[in-house]
Amino acid sequence: MPNVFASYRFTFISLLLLTAGVAASPGSFPQGAPAGSGENGFSVSPTLFTTLAAINTAGYNAGIDSPINEHYKVRTQIRQELAKRKIPSLPELTAFYKQHKKPTDTGDLSQYISFALVANGPPNFEVPAQVPPDVQALAGLSELLARFYKEANLEDLWTRAQPAYAAAMSEYQEPVIGTLFETNGYLRNPSGYLGRKFQIYLDLLAAPDQIQVRSYRDDYFLVISPTTAPVVDEIRDAYLAYLLDPLTFKYSEIIKSKKALEKYAEGAPALDLAYKDDWSLLVTKCVVKALDSRLMHGGPEKRQAFVNQAMREGYILTAGLAELLPNYEKQQDAFRLYYPELISALDVKKEEKRLKNVEFAQSVPPRVIAPPARMQLDPAEESLQSAEGLFGQKDYENARKLYKKALEQTSDKAKQGRAYFGLGLIDLGEKHWDEALNLLGRTVDMNPDPATTAWSHYYLGQLALKAGDFEKATAEFKQTLAIEGASARAREAAEKALQSNSGEQKQ
Numbered sequence: 001m002p003n004v005f006a007s008y009r010f011t012f013i014s015l016l017l018l019t020a021g022v023a024a025s026p027g028s029f030p031q032g033a034p035a036g037s038g039e040n041g042f043s044v045s046p047t048l049f050t051t052l053a054a055i056n057t058a059g060y061n062a063g064i065d066s067p068i069n070e071h072y073k074v075r076t077q078i079r080q081e082l083a084k085r086k087i088p089s090l091p092e093l094t095a096f097y098k099q100h101k102k103p104t105d106t107g108d109l110s111q112y113i114s115f116a117l118v119a120n121g122p123p124n125f126e127v128p129a130q131v132p133p134d135v136q137a138l139a140g141l142s143e144l145l146a147r148f149y150k151e152a153n154l155e156d157l158w159t160r161a162q163p164a165y166a167a168a169m170s171e172y173q174e175p176v177i178g179t180l181f182e183t184n185g186y187l188r189n190p191s192g193y194l195g196r197k198f199q200i201y202l203d204l205l206a207a208p209d210q211i212q213v214r215s216y217r218d219d220y221f222l223v224i225s226p227t228t229a230p231v232v233d234e235i236r237d238a239y240l241a242y243l244l245d246p247l248t249f250k251y252s253e254i255i256k257s258k259k260a261l262e263k264y265a266e267g268a269p270a271l272d273l274a275y276k277d278d279w280s281l282l283v284t285k286c287v288v289k290a291l292d293s294r295l296m297h298g299g300p301e302k303r304q305a306f307v308n309q310a311m312r313e314g315y316i317l318t319a320g321l322a323e324l325l326p327n328y329e330k331q332q333d334a335f336r337l338y339y340p341e342l343i344s345a346l347d348v349k350k351e352e353k354r355l356k357n358v359e360f361a362q363s364v365p366p367r368v369i370a371p372p373a374r375m376q377l378d379p380a381e382e383s384l385q386s387a388e389g390l391f392g393q394k395d396y397e398n399a400r401k402l403y404k405k406a407l408e409q410t411s412d413k414a415k416q417g418r419a420y421f422g423l424g425l426i427d428l429g430e431k432h433w434d435e436a437l438n439l440l441g442r443t444v445d446m447n448p449d450p451a452t453t454a455w456s457h458y459y460l461g462q463l464a465l466k467a468g469d470f471e472k473a474t475a476e477f478k479q480t481l482a483i484e485g486a487s488a489r490a491r492e493a494a495e496k497a498l499q500s501n502s503g504e505q506k507q
Contacts, residue, residue: 042176042200044165047125048116048223050154052205054145055112057082057090057152058097062105063207068226074164074204082152089147096144100137105207110134113212115141117221122149132216161204168226169202176200179232183239186295187335198242200224200235213238215245236295240288243336248280249382250389251340253398255283260348261316261355268314268360275314283317283343286310290321294329312361320351340393380410384418396426417446421456428459437463450485457483458494465497474498 052060056079069075087093102108111134118135119125125145127135148154183189197219206225211234214221220242224231248255262279265271275282289310293303303322310318324345328338387402403422406415424439436459443456461476480486480494 042169042173042202044169044203045116045121045201046158047119047121048113048201048203049158049161049205050122050125050145050149051112051116051119052203053078053082053152053154053157054093054148055097055109056205057087057148058094059101060097060108062109063209066208068208068228072164072168072204072226074161074168078157078161078205081157085152087148087151089144089151093144093148096141106210109206109210110212111138113206113223114214117214117223118216119145122146122155125149165202165204168204172202172224172231175230175232176235179236180239182295183236183291186291187243188332189243189334189336196220196242196246198222198239213241215241220245233292237288237292240291241284244284244287244339246385247336247339247389248284249385250392251343252280252386253390253395254340254343254393255280258283258317258343258346258348261351264316264352264355264358265314268316270312270361270364271314282315286315286317287321287342289315289318290325293318293322294325311355311358313364314360316355316358317346317351319354320346340389378410380406380412380415383409384415384422387419387422391422391425396429400426413446414448417443417448418452420446421448421452424456424459433463433466450483451487451490454480454483454486454490454494458490458497461494461497 056075063069064075100111102111114132114134115127115138118131119127119142123146125142127142199219200222202224204226206223208225209227209229210223210225211227211231212223214223220238222235222238224235256279259279262282265282266276268276275285289307293307293310296303296306307319307322321342324342327345328335328342331338383402383406387399387406390396390399390402400423403419403426406419410416420439421443424436424443427433427436427439440456440460440463444453444460447453457476457479461473461480464470464473464476477494477498480490481498486494
């Protein structure tokens with residue numbers, strides 16, 4: 001594989017600073033902050049700490065005899081300290097835990113991790129109106145946890161536990177940062193997506209060897225507990241899924257064009273039902289597996305063995321995608337821009353011929369990491385992302401239909417603004433100047449986001465030039481430059497337009 005890092009330098013400064021900040025500033029989480037607040041990175045959560053401290057006190061004993069508890073000691077010490085304290089809510093908390101206990105230790109823990117990831121932080125631990133099903137089943141926990149937090153003085157224990165958490169994080173810090181840095185390098189991706197989070201939490205109060213992934217709307221969470229096994233592969237896969245998920249909406253039509261291959265996945269005994277039931281989720285996982293084969297350390301034989309195993313497990317597109325990735329490596333576009341070309345290049349007939357010779361595995365060893373749920377978007381957002389993907393493929397007719405559909409699906413001004421902008425660009429391309437002028441004006445009125453608004457002013461300036469109104473054009477280009485958050489390309493285009501406009505006026 002060529003050295004893709006030589007000509008493309010990246011900084012993962014936000015992650016480095018965040019991790020360093022946690023280690024340097026124990027107990028710095030503000031009360032009342034959501035458990036998932038913060039930038040992308042590797043961190044600890046007071047909400048997760050409180051929730052797991054509560055269930056440990058109430059009867060959660062999974063993995064308590066593991067030798068790894070002696071290495072970190074935090075779980076044993078917290079349990080011993082809480083046992084000494086008078087906690088009036090403990091009987092009620094114990095009854096609640098017993099009532100909601102699941103048949104397996106992993107399932108038991110999983111519901112409380114879900115709760116901690118969606119709940120606000122101390123002291124109230126309130127949850128939003130819309131929560132995942134496993135959190136709905138824990139109705140009443142917020143009020144109970146708020147009492148436990150106050151009565152057990154969890155704030156004190158949280159502060160005292162910080163040095164131990166900082167020391168534990170230092171053991172994971174280098175490999176975690178390294179794998180995310182390497183992944184960003186290969187994808188030519190300097191960061192995630194604006195407004196989205198990828199957050200890794202370490203907690204020392206859970207049974208060891210737990211790796212749990214959650215995808216809530218735009219955000220990804222990965223929770224790991226103490227482990228002696230390497231976790232970088234699982235972290236990389238979760239990070240890749242976080243980056244790839246939005247592309248499945250944007251390029252849904254291309255993905256659907258390969259759906260004739262889905263029948264082969266349905267016949268793979270070892271493949272999780274989550275992938276059999278959702279073609280987009282399976283495609284994403286196959287892309288992840290193919291990327292893994294290029295990012296893993298080792299020679300061609302090791303990579304091929306990995307691909308072959310992925311195919312046997314039912315990830316039926318892995319081999320075809322892995323064969324196509326060298327073409328991506330030879331060109332300069334970022335992966336998110338190359339993605340539709342990659343999926344389009346899959347030859348259905350060729351893959352059908354390949355799959356007829358695959359001997360699917362009957363079972364695979366149990367995994368600690370479960371398939372993440374497909375990213376959930378509201379209908380308007382899904383229509384917008386699909387429309388943007390179709391626009392990028394120059395399928396203006398279907399893009400226009402979806403932009404109009406999005407307008408019918410939402411009253412949110414930001415989303416409406418994005419729809420008007422997309423429709424305006426289509427009319428610009430088709431030289432419907434008056435329609436474009438109206439739609440871009442509506443975009444500015446809605447002010448969907450700084451980048452879109454800035455480009456709208458730029459195009460309004462170009463339309464003013466076409467109409468011979470140089471004064472109006474100058475004002476629009478200056479407005480582009482005045483918007484904080486305008487992209488570098490928009491600023492550059494506006495500056496060039498101003499210089500050109502100035503020259504024309506002088507003539």
